[in-house]
Amino acid sequence: xxxxxxxxxxxxxxxxxxxxxxxxxxxxxxxxxxxxxxxxxxxxxxxxxxxxxxxxxxxxxxxxxxxxxxxxxxxxxxxxxxxxxxxxxxxxxxxxxxxxxxxxxxxxxxxxxxxxxxxxxxxxxxxxxxxxxxxxxxxxxxxxxxxxxxxxxxxxxxxxxxxxxxxxxxxxxxxxxxxxxxxxxxxxxxxxxxxxxxxxxxxxxxxxxxxxxxxxxxx
Numbered sequence: 560x561x562x563x564x565x566x567x568x569x570x571x572x573x574x575x576x577x578x579x580x581x582x583x584x585x586x587x588x589x590x591x592x593x594x595x596x597x598x599x600x601x602x603x604x605x606x607x608x609x610x611x612x613x614x615x616x617x618x619x620x621x622x623x624x625x626x627x628x629x630x631x632x633x634x635x636x637x638x639x640x641x642x643x644x645x646x647x648x649x650x651x652x653x654x655x656x657x658x659x660x661x662x663x664x665x666x667x668x669x670x671x672x673x674x675x676x677x678x679x680x681x682x683x684x685x686x687x688x689x690x691x692x693x694x695x696x697x698x699x700x701x702x703x704x705x706x707x708x709x710x711x712x713x714x715x716x717x718x719x720x721x722x723x724x725x726x727x728x729x730x731x732x733x734x735x736x737x738x739x740x741x742x743x744x745x746x747x748x749x750x751x752x753x754x755x756x757x758x759x760x761x762x763x764x765x766x767x768x769x770x771x772x773x774x775x776x777x778x
Contacts, residue, residue, distance in 0.1 A: 570601035586770035710747030728762035
């Protein structure tokens with residue numbers, strides 16, 4: 560109970576510090592149902608999960624209304640289930656994946672907001688398209704009737720200090736503005752995590768994904 564009370568206080572403090580136009584997504588991989596429910600009670604409205612199956616189990620046990628985001632890599636063979644479960648998909652990184660999501664969404668009579676994941680640090684172990692492929696993927700998604708392209712998402716290289724992330728956030732903001740200038744009606748720039756979210760806000764993030772900052776260190 561003491562741990563949950565501390566969690567609630569952290570959530571409330573973060574929400575006080577974040578501007579009203581910025582969405583806080585709680586990154587809840589490996590977090591318990593009790594922790595997630597406490598975060599929702601504290602005012603967190605957006606929940607981010609990395610894995611489809613783990614999210615499905617948690618959703619069954621969480622009656623409180625929340626907006627669920629997929630923030631982990633999505634395998635193409637799980638696109639249909641992801642389209643069924645999640646309100647947002649933040650990790651679209653290929654046209655084939657987008658096409659599968661759109662087809663699944665059409666079968667459910669829904670439209671899914673999506674973000675293009677950009678591998679802004681060009682790290683071979685990470686998902687996401689390289690920056691030079693963002694425009695062509697955005698064009699492809701624009702032609703899919705059951706997806707709504709809302710913007711970009713990135714996971715920069717893990718920083719030793721928050722300031723290390725600034726060049727990557729700045730590059731993401733530039734890509735975001737270039738897409739808007741090209742006529743894409745996007746409004747979401749998802750970047751910044753527990754180690755660097757304040758720098759992300761300074762560089763134009765409209766959505767941040769926080770795990771440790773809200774929940775504390777993992778047991």
